[in-house]
Amino acid sequence: MKFDTSGLESHGQLVGASDGLFSGFPTAPSFEIPNTTDFDCFQKEAIQMVKPAKGTTTLAFIFKEGVMVAADSRASMGGYISSQSVKKIIEINPYMLGTMAGGAADCQFWHRNLGIKCRLHELANKRRISVTGASKLLANILYNYRGMGLSVGTMIAGWDETGPGLYYVDSEGGRLKGMRFSVGSGSPYAYGVLDNGYRYDMSVDEAAELARRAIYHATFRDGASGGVASVYYVGPDGWKKLSGDDVAELHYNYYPVQPSVVEQVMVET
Amino acid sequence: IFEYNGSALVAMVGKNCFAIASDRRLGVQLQTIATDFQRIYKIHDKLFIGLAGLATDAQTLYQKLVFRHKLYQLREERDMKPQTFASLVSALLYEKRFGPFFCQPVIAGLGDEDKPFICTMDSIGAKELAKDFVVAGTASESLYGACEAMFKPDMEAEELFETISQALLSSVDRDCLSGWGGHVYVVTPTEVTERILKGRMD
Numbered sequence: 001m002k003f004d005t006s007g008l009e010s011h012g013q014l015v016g017a018s019d020g021l022f023s024g025f026p027t028a029p030s031f032e033i034p035n036t037t038d039f040d041c042f043q044k045e046a047i048q049m050v051k052p053a054k055g056t057t058t059l060a061f062i063f064k065e066g067v068m069v070a071a072d073s074r075a076s077m078g079g080y081i082s083s084q085s086v087k088k089i090i091e092i093n094p095y096m097l098g099t100m101a102g103g104a105a106d107c108q109f110w111h112r113n114l115g116i117k118c119r120l121h122e123l124a125n126k127r128r129i130s131v132t133g134a135s136k137l138l139a140n141i142l143y144n145y146r147g148m149g150l151s152v153g154t155m156i157a158g159w160d161e162t163g164p165g166l167y168y169v170d171s172e173g174g175r176l177k178g179m180r181f182s183v184g185s186g187s188p189y190a191y192g193v194l195d196n197g198y199r200y201d202m203s204v205d206e207a208a209e210l211a212r213r214a215i216y217h218a219t220f221r222d223g224a225s226g227g228v229a230s231v232y233y234v235g236p237d238g239w240k241k242l243s244g245d246d247v248a249e250l251h252y253n254y255y256p257v258q259p260s261v262v263e264q265v266m267v268e269t
Numbered sequence: 270i271f272e273y274n275g276s277a278l279v280a281m282v283g284k285n286c287f288a289i290a291s292d293r294r295l296g297v298q299l300q301t302i303a304t305d306f307q308r309i310y311k312i313h314d315k316l317f318i319g320l321a322g323l324a325t326d327a328q329t330l331y332q333k334l335v336f337r338h339k340l341y342q343l344r345e346e347r348d349m350k351p352q353t354f355a356s357l358v359s360a361l362l363y364e365k366r367f368g369p370f371f372c373q374p375v376i377a378g379l380g381d382e383d384k385p386f387i388c389t390m391d392s393i394g395a396k397e398l399a400k401d402f403v404v405a406g407t408a409s410e411s412l413y414g415a416c417e418a419m420f421k422p423d424m425e426a427e428e429l430f431e432t433i434s435q436a437l438l439s440s441v442d443r444d445c446l447s448g449w450g451g452h453v454y455v456v457t458p459t460e461v462t463e464r465i466l467k468g469r470m471d
Contacts, residue, residue: 055299055445079272079407079444079445079446080445081442081443084442219470220470221301222299222301223296223299223300223445223446224299224445225471226445226471227471247469248469248471251469
């Protein structure tokens with residue numbers, strides 16, 4: 001049974017512009033399949049090897065003034081913390097952000113790939129790509145690699161001509177439009193705080209504080225989230241990084257230590 | 270199964286004193302349930318035991334040990350020496366060789382003439398005596414590195430406290446499953462000092 005490789009051909013003709021524009025560009029190389037006797041088993045093992053449990057917390061929500069995006073910065077390999085300073089909010093272009101959850105390499109590569117495709121679209125059509133379009137591009141690419149072990153749980157947030165846009169895209173091929181999302185192992189904790197404090201008409205500062213608190217609470221309860229809580233705001237002029245606070249300091253800001261009376265016990269020797 | 274609850278324990282020897290420290294997190298895999306869980310228990314004024322590993326086994330094992338020690342006190346009318354206690358723990362653990370307690374104990378005490386004694390064991394009772402420091406728990410590899418780097422022989426109580434606290438806090442910062450503060454006991458022949466450390470709560 002011949003393995004069907006048509007899904008792996010790159011989408012060089014996505015924008016449907018005249019061929020003359022694209023003939024000069026080399027098509028992006030498609031990924032090679034390894035030469036094994038038992039490809040299915042190899043796939044399964046590859047998936048198990050790269051299967052990170054999406055140990056992270058990221059969230060994004062739309063409100064009156066735009067989109068607020070926040071994430072922690074811890075990378076964990078099982079129980080070991082490999083880094084406390086990972087950039088999980090990826091800048092696709094000056095008015096669109098993507099968040100990283102799942103495999104770091106997968107997210108970084110495909111977001112950069114998406115940035116390239118968005119720029120090509122802009123050049124071909126003389127206008128910026130919409131958030132809807134960008135998220136659809138990414139979702140289609142990920143759907144083609146479905147079942148091959150990619151692990152990506154990302155949110156695409158941006159501001160286009162129709163206003164703020166937020167989409168959740170994952171490596172299973174799902175794509176959802178919504179107002180509030182949180183992705184990762186710490187997401188239940190973040191949802192609790194986010195859903196409780198959310199109002200559509202918040203100011204930028206209030207929204208930033210809500211996002212920061214939600215990330216902080218998730219890092220407190222979830223072992224695989226921690227480090228620095230970074231908060232970005234996407235407005236009509238593009239994205240702006242608002243803050244990057246170390247979560248340990250946030251804890252003692254929100255819950256300062258009460259000096260307690262220490263009893264001195266006399267020990268008989 | 271040792272990584273179900275998460276733990277970090279370290280004991281260090283100083284000049285006529287010892288210090289034993291643990292983290293304070295109790296979790297169920299990645300979720301944190303409590304941040305004030307006690308892992309170090311006092312057997313008597315000069316003998317402490319810390320139990321790393323599965324929390325339920327640690328609590329049960331502690332209750333059995335307290336029972337045995339109380340019986341010993343009634344019969345012998347004195348406290349147990351740390352070396353004897355270590356043998357007791359080792360025997361209790363080996364009794365369950367084919368259905369073990371999933372704990373790693375760390376025993377620290379002042380023996381004859383107030384000479385500090387520390388030892389650790391694996392879950393079936395293999396004693397490991399050390400002259401400088403012993404570690405146990407999910408963060409044990411990081412703890413080995415930190416202790417090796419920071420330890421000096423014959424430290425006084427205050428310096429020992431600083432060293433063990435730094436070693437504990439920096440190691441648990443590299444472990445998802447332990448941390449959320451620290452609990453340090455420093456024991457000298459005349460006093461026992463218990464201190465709680467402020468750590469990273471993530």
